[in-house]
Amino acid sequence: TQLLEQSPQFLSIQEGENLTVYCNSSSVFSSLQWYRQEPGEGPVLLVTVVTGGEVKKLKRLTFQFGDARKDSSLHITAAQTGDTGLYLCAGASTGNQFYFGTGTSLTVIP
Amino acid sequence: DAGVIQSPRHEVTEMGQEVTLRCKPISGHDYLFWYRQTMMRGLELLIYFNNNVPIDDSGMPEDRFSAKMPNASFSTLKIQPSEPRDSAVYFCASSFAGGWETQYFGPGTRLLVL
Numbered sequence: 001t002q003l004l005e006q007s008p009q010f011l012s013i014q015e016g017e018n019l020t021v022y023c024n025s026s027s028v029f030s031s032l033q034w035y036r037q038e039p040g041e042g043p044v045l046l047v048t049v050v051t052g053g054e055v056k057k058l059k060r061l062t063f064q065f066g067d068a069r070k071d072s073s074l075h076i077t078a079a080q081t082g083d084t085g086l087y088l089c090a091g092a093s094t095g096n097q098f099y100f101g102t103g104t105s106l107t108v109i110p
Numbered sequence: 111d112a113g114v115i116q117s118p119r120h121e122v123t124e125m126g127q128e129v130t131l132r133c134k135p136i137s138g139h140d141y142l143f144w145y146r147q148t149m150m151r152g153l154e155l156l157i158y159f160n161n162n163v164p165i166d167d168s169g170m171p172e173d174r175f176s177a178k179m180p181n182a183s184f185s186t187l188k189i190q191p192s193e194p195r196d197s198a199v200y201f202c203a204s205s206f207a208g209g210w211e212t213q214y215f216g217p218g219t220r221l222l223v224l
Binding site for chain 1: 212215218
């Protein structure tokens with residue numbers, strides 16, 4: 001059973017396009033993180049959101065935490081080839097358990 | 111800072127052999143996590159330590175897996191005996207005080223059990 005479901009699972013887009021990745025759960029999380037993982041490396045933390053409705057921006061990346069703290073989205077504007085990688089959401093449940101999402105593999109084509 | 115160090119980076123072994131994976135966390139970090147990543151199951155938390163003490167090992171798949179942290183700068187994950195279904199990438203991560211929210215991952219150990 002996966003507590004955090006991500007969609008889409010795979011995404012291939014042209015450089016310059018916009019995209020949104022979703023992370024959904026039926027459980028409430030006290031905090032949620034987004035990571036990016038490149039081939040042969042470990043995940044690297046991009047952002048942490050802790051407040052329902054919170055929006056954080058990191059250059060061309062916009063992260064939003066749902067009002068009910070059960071879901072999150074990652075929006076990338078004008079994707080670049082360097083954005084290629086596996087995007088993982090991860091959350092700490094109110095029961096102090098930690099889970100990673102199913103992952104979204106993004107390929108940006110030049 | 112050297113970051114989290116894992117060794118070996120690659121391991122190929124035969125079914126039934128003992129496998130030991132090693133991790134050196136970032137100096138000063140008091141949490142250490144072991145994860146396993148596969149295509150089928152994604153990234154799974156196996157066990158984590160706080161101040162060298164195992165806190166939650168509910169993710170350890172079975173008794174063939176064991177983890178130790180004898181001191182603040184070293185941890186091992188051992189599989190004995192290994193099986194082909196243990197083939198995966200094993201990651202170690204460490205964090206300071208924040209626990210879940212500030213994890214730094216190592217490069218991983220890619221394990222193949224034949």
